[in-house]
Amino acid sequence: xxxxxxxxxxxxxxxxxxxxxxxxxxxxxxxxxxxxxxxxxxxxxxxxxxxxxxxxxxxxxxxxxxxxxxxxxxxxxxxxxxxxxxxxxxxxxxxxxxxxxxxxxxxxxxxxxxxxxxxxxxxxxxxxxxxxxxxxxxxxxxxxxxxxxxxxxxxxxxxxxxxxxxxxxxxxxxxxxxxxxxxxxxxxxxxxxxxxxxxxxxxxxxxxxxxxxxxxxxxxxxxxxxxxxxxxxxxxxxxxxxxxxxxxxxxxxxxxxxxxxxxxxxxxxxxxxxxxxxxxxxxxxxxxxxxxxxxxxxxxxxxxxxxxxxxxxxxxxxxx
Amino acid sequence: xxxxxxxxxxxxxxxxxxxxxxxxxxxxxxxxxxxxxxxxxxxxxxxxxxxxxxxxxxxxxxxxxxxxxxxxxxxxxxxxxxxxxxxxxxxxxxxxxxxxxxxxxxxxxxxxxxxxxxxxxxxxxxxxxxxxxxxxxxxxxxxxxxxxxxxxxxxxxxxxxxxxxxxxxxxxxxxxxxxxxxxxxxxxxxxxxx
Numbered sequence: 001x002x003x004x005x006x007x008x009x010x011x012x013x014x015x016x017x018x019x020x021x022x023x024x025x026x027x028x029x030x031x032x033x034x035x036x037x038x039x040x041x042x043x044x045x046x047x048x049x050x051x052x053x054x055x056x057x058x059x060x061x062x063x064x065x066x067x068x069x070x071x072x073x074x075x076x077x078x079x080x081x082x083x084x085x086x087x088x089x090x091x092x093x094x095x096x097x098x099x100x101x102x103x104x105x106x107x108x109x110x111x112x113x114x115x116x117x118x119x120x121x122x123x124x125x126x127x128x129x130x131x132x133x134x135x136x137x138x139x140x141x142x143x144x145x146x147x148x149x150x151x152x153x154x155x156x157x158x159x160x161x162x163x164x165x166x167x168x169x170x171x172x173x174x175x176x177x178x179x180x181x182x183x184x185x186x187x188x189x190x191x192x193x194x195x196x197x198x199x200x201x202x203x204x205x206x207x208x209x210x211x212x213x214x215x216x217x218x219x220x221x222x223x224x225x226x227x228x229x230x231x232x233x234x235x236x237x238x239x240x241x242x243x244x245x246x247x248x249x250x251x252x253x254x255x256x257x258x259x260x261x262x263x264x265x266x267x268x269x270x271x272x273x274x275x276x277x278x279x280x281x282x283x284x285x286x287x288x289x290x291x292x293x294x295x296x297x298x299x300x301x302x303x304x305x306x307x308x309x310x311x312x313x314x315x316x317x318x319x320x
Numbered sequence: 321x322x323x324x325x326x327x328x329x330x331x332x333x334x335x336x337x338x339x340x341x342x343x344x345x346x347x348x349x350x351x352x353x354x355x356x357x358x359x360x361x362x363x364x365x366x367x368x369x370x371x372x373x374x375x376x377x378x379x380x381x382x383x384x385x386x387x388x389x390x391x392x393x394x395x396x397x398x399x400x401x402x403x404x405x406x407x408x409x410x411x412x413x414x415x416x417x418x419x420x421x422x423x424x425x426x427x428x429x430x431x432x433x434x435x436x437x438x439x440x441x442x443x444x445x446x447x448x449x450x451x452x453x454x455x456x457x458x459x460x461x462x463x464x465x466x467x468x469x470x471x472x473x474x475x476x477x478x479x480x481x482x483x484x485x486x487x488x489x490x491x492x493x494x495x496x497x498x499x500x501x502x503x504x505x506x507x508x509x510x511x512x513x514x
Contacts, residue, residue, distance in 0.1 A: 102461045103460070103461045104388070104392070104460045104461070105388075105392065106387070106388045106389040106392065108388075109388040133445065133463045133464055133465065133466050134463045134464075135464075136460045136499065137464075137496055137497075138391050138392075138395055138497065138499065139391075141382055141383070141384050141385060141391045141394075142384070142385070142386075142388055142391055143384045143385055143386045144386060148384065149383075149384055167466070168464060168466045168467065169466075169467050169472070169483055170469040170472065171472055171477065171478070171483075172473070172477050173477070173480065196466060205441065205445075206441065208466075209438065210468050210469040210470045210471075211469050213469070213470065214469045214470075214473075
């Protein structure tokens with residue numbers, strides 16, 4: 001059965017503005033400020049179809065990949081991210097690599113990171129970066145990327161532990177580190193993010209089979225629920241692979257239009273006609289996801305349940 | 321058994337065999353040339369890391385910073401110091417001729433074990449038109465090709481100061497923090513057709 005790739009039709013911004021304006025403000029599930037921002041965005045030629053969070057107390061974050069071009073589309077996605085935050089107040093952003101394309105002079109950091117996300121940085125929203133093949137590994141010393149001077153690192157937020165890997169160079173030392181950290185984690189959610197996708201329907205790059213052979217057994221053994229990757233310049237949600245949900249979200253600035261293979265059996269949803277980013281909410285055992293275009297259109301949404309923890313090794317008493 | 325332990329065990333065999341050499345004869349060729357080549361390479365890597373550490377000690381320490389200029393200037397200062405400490409470094413100083421042959425064989429084997437599509441995908445990731453040479457800076461405006469994870473597992477492990485990278489048909493040893501090329505093994509990567 002052929003997979004379906006979602007191609008969003010252009011939506012007239014004016015119509016949306018009229019609709020938003022006509023809706024009664026009282027009783028709206030979204031806060032007043034958020035609705036006002038949505039109307040303003042629509043009037044300016046953009047929509048804001050961002051979905052509000054499901055739960056009052058939940059962990060919320062955004063995901064961008066292949067973002068650091070310093071060109072107009074990156075700035076537009078940056079603006080849309082800020083718009084989304086008025087409806088969906090996320091507390092941090094994951095970066096899936098290719099954070100700074102081309103030159104890496106101080107002015108490049110400004111043009112390709114600090115300015116496009118200025119509004120979020122001013123709100124003290126932290127960004128957590130992973131390294132892509134276009135990134136100088138010395139980016140790990142750049143404080144706003146929160147890498148703690150390391151090519152691969154881990155951090156905890158609520159019930160979730162995040163593992164930022166350097167998929168450019170999966171050497172023995174990193175593999176041992178991944179295994180040690182995953183096995184030590186008692187968190188309900190284990191989420192990995194790195195640049196190269198283990199599964200992809202991209203015609204340009206496709207799945208990273210070498211990397212998959214190394215990482216997937218560890219992810220399965222230690223109960224990783226969700227993996228985010230970039231590298232492919234589009235959005236793709238894969239059908240769960242061996243119980244793990246994989247997202248590719250590498251279209252926050254660059255676009256490889258029409259690159260998702262129409263014959264791929266792996267695609268659950270794909271979007272390769274415009275730039276995109278993701279918003280994630282974790283509430284207990286459910287992760288809600290939404291993918292949006294740079295125009296604020298909803299590209300994909302749904303939920304994922306946490307994978308059951310792998311069985312604990314038998315205790316000494318049981319072995320005896 | 322780890323690769324290092326395996327190589328060490330293999331290397332002890334020729335040492336034991338040559339305990340009583342016959343006077344006046346040239347020393348016998350090592351019974352395990354591959355193990356000897358790998359050990360030699362590891363020793364030269366360790367010697368390079370000593371130079372790297374000496375250079376690190378002579379430049380201001382780099383901590384996480386909001387100022388990317390400081391990151392850049394640290395890498396440049398470290399690179400300059402490394403060049404100063406090994407001004408006469410030339411190709412083959414770290415890889416060595418014997419290990420270069422081992423490396424070429426491993427890379428060729430790995431590539432032959434891949435599908436044509438996989439090989440093509442690998443080659444497409446390589447940065448175009450990058451000139452490489454010992455003590456040269458790796459241009460930060462060019463992408464670093466992802467090193468194939470499976471091949472990496474077959475090569476001797478490197479300390480965190482160094483990494484293997486593929487550039488064109490060459491494998492370079494890149495100093496990670498200084499962004500300097502420590503050595504180049506030329507033409508060890510087969511073309512997609514070979």
